[in-house]
Amino acid sequence: xxxxxVLPKLTSSLILPMLALLALxxxxxxxxxxxxxxxxxxxxxxxxxxxxxxxxxxxxxxxPCVYPMIAxxxxxxxxxEAKSKREAAMLSTAFVLGMAVLFTILFTVAGxxxxxxxxxxxxxxxxxxxxxxFIALAASMFGAYELQLPDSVMQRLSSVGxxxxxxxxxxxxxxxxxxxxxxxxxxxxxxxDVTNSQDWKLGILYGMSYSLGLGILFWLVGTFATSLPKSGxxxxxxxxxxxxxxxxxxxxxxxxxxxxxxxxxxxxxxxxLIAAGxxxxxxxxxxxxxxWSDGTLAKVRKGAxxxxxxxxxxxxxxxxxxxxxxxxxxxxxxxxDAAAAAGAEGGSKEPVKLLEWVHTEKEAVEKAxxxxxxxxxxxxxxxxxxxxxxxxxxxxxxxxxxxxGRFVAGKIDLSNDEDPANEALKKKYKVNxxxxxxxxxxxxxEVARIEKFVEAKEFLAALEPVx
Numbered sequence: 150x151x152x153x154x155v156l157p158k159l160t161s162s163l164i165l166p167m168l169a170l171l172a173l174x175x176x177x178x179x180x181x182x183x184x185x186x187x188x189x190x191x192x193x194x195x196x197x198x199x200x201x202x203x204x205x206x207x208x209x210x211x212x213p214c215v216y217p218m219i220a221x222x223x224x225x226x227x228x229x230e231a232k233s234k235r236e237a238a239m240l241s242t243a244f245v246l247g248m249a250v251l252f253t254i255l256f257t258v259a260g261x262x263x264x265x266x267x268x269x270x271x272x273x274x275x276x277x278x279x280x281x282x283f284i285a286l287a288a289s290m291f292g293a294y295e296l297q298l299p300d301s302v303m304q305r306l307s308s309v310g311x312x313x314x315x316x317x318x319x320x321x322x323x324x325x326x327x328x329x330x331x332x333x334x335x336x337x338x339x340x341x342d343v344t345n346s347q348d349w350k351l352g353i354l355y356g357m358s359y360s361l362g363l364g365i366l367f368w369l370v371g372t373f374a375t376s377l378p379k380s381g382x383x384x385x386x387x388x389x390x391x392x393x394x395x396x397x398x399x400x401x402x403x404x405x406x407x408x409x410x411x412x413x414x415x416x417x418x419x420x421x422l423i424a425a426g427x428x429x430x431x432x433x434x435x436x437x438x439x440x441w442s443d444g445t446l447a448k449v450r451k452g453a454x455x456x457x458x459x460x461x462x463x464x465x466x467x468x469x470x471x472x473x474x475x476x477x478x479x480x481x482x483x484x485x486d487a488a489a490a491a492g493a494e495g496g497s498k499e500p501v502k503l504l505e506w507v508h509t510e511k512e513a514v515e516k517a518x519x520x521x522x523x524x525x526x527x528x529x530x531x532x533x534x535x536x537x538x539x540x541x542x543x544x545x546x547x548x549x550x551x552x553x554g555r556f557v558a559g560k561i562d563l564s565n566d567e568d569p570a571n572e573a574l575k576k577k578y579k580v581n582x583x584x585x586x587x588x589x590x591x592x593x594x595e596v597a598r599i600e601k602f603v604e605a606k607e608f609l610a611a612l613e614p615v616x
Contacts, residue, residue, distance in 0.1 A: 205335030206362025241371030245364035247321020253356030260352035283399035290392030397462040427461025472545035504553035513559025530564040546605035
């Protein structure tokens with residue numbers, strides 16, 4: 150069968166199914182249930198996630214594990230010997246689609262199976278294990294040791310495929326394992342995100358985007374016979390950037406296991422400036438451009454630069470995760486505006502109270518009983534993603550702060566599963582999963598229960614009728 154006859158079959162059997170998968174993922178995001186849609190509205194956009202995954206893939210293609218093999222790989226599947234640019238483009242596309250099939254299946258399975266052991270993945274021990282894994286991978290990026298497959302395995306994988314569309318597609322599938330020593334960091338980062346989200350649609354998006362990032366240089370070289378810049382010191386700079394990113398991710402996992410690590414960070418201008426300053430200083434003194442082999446002084450400068458950049462990156466990431474902090478002046482203005490609005494409507498002229506949290510169930514209950522006020526009990530944990538979304542987007546909403554001020558609010562931390570007191574509280578209030586936000590009237594009767602992420606508007610609707 151000629152390549153001209155194979156071409157339409159390749160298009161219909163490979164390209165169209167992949168487009169269908171992307172369409173299905175998009176439809177799932179746009180037409181999913183209310184909980185998923187509400188959460189998605191507050192989370193990074195589809196475009197942002199796709200760009201992140203593409204960036205990890207493209208960055209991997211610039212590392213010493215992948216970059217030097219691009220021209221060789223293109224020669225193996227015959228793009229350089231193609232009779233036309235159109236044929237070269239389709240051969241290169243078949244190769245990239247092979248990678249896309251491998252990674253999309255991998256990420257989709259992670260999304261589908263995440264729910265089976267989601268709570269296990271969020272445990273303190275697993276968070277520590279993830280952090281240590283990222284540290285180990287970062288050390289390899291910094292040159293402490295080399296990660297590579299055995300030579301026998303590399304030779305066997307390299308011999309797979311051959312010239313033609315089928316060979317290009319097959320070679321694309323096996324290129325993932327060949328690139329494993331440098332693709333591992335990005336893959337593990339994205340796989341952890343997909344597994345925690347328990348979202349197969351995100352798996353499709355990440356798999357396709359990562360594959361496009363990893364394969365774009367292969368496609369350009371194969372299609373246009375482009376000559377890439379020579380390998381050099383810049384590839385080590387790429388590995389250093391990867392290493393810094395991995396250490397920041399590791400600290401993020403450690404902060405879930407040990408909340409005191411990020412307790413000092415606030416989402417305000419001061420911390421964003423500190424993060425930016427540390428990053429600029431770190432890069433300036435040599436975090437990326439210096440090499441460990443340049444002498445003792447260079448080692449000290451590079452080490453100090455990496456440390457400063459990592460701390461700055463960690464502060465930036467953790468600040469973004471937290472709800473925006475209102476200044477004292479902003480809080481006073483919020484109270485004044487609320488009091489003025491209440492006065493205009495003929496309401497009470499008493500000082501306006503804003504939603505404030507106490508941190509024990511006992512204190513909240515006793516205060517609600519003594520003041521005859523309705524009560525909110527928010528049960529959460531460090532590892533609960535939806536709990537953090539409620540805190541960042543819902544409880545920090547200005548209308549919620551004002552209208553929730555008439556409630557006594559208790560924030561109960563259930564992160565420690567081994568604490569008998571926590572187990573007793575879960576049994577007392579019949580809390581079977583997180584998040585769990587319980588709303589009580591002024592007589593102590595539970596009148597509403599929220600067990601998922603809800604936007605501020607929906608939360609206010611639950612508070613409104615409570616007396």
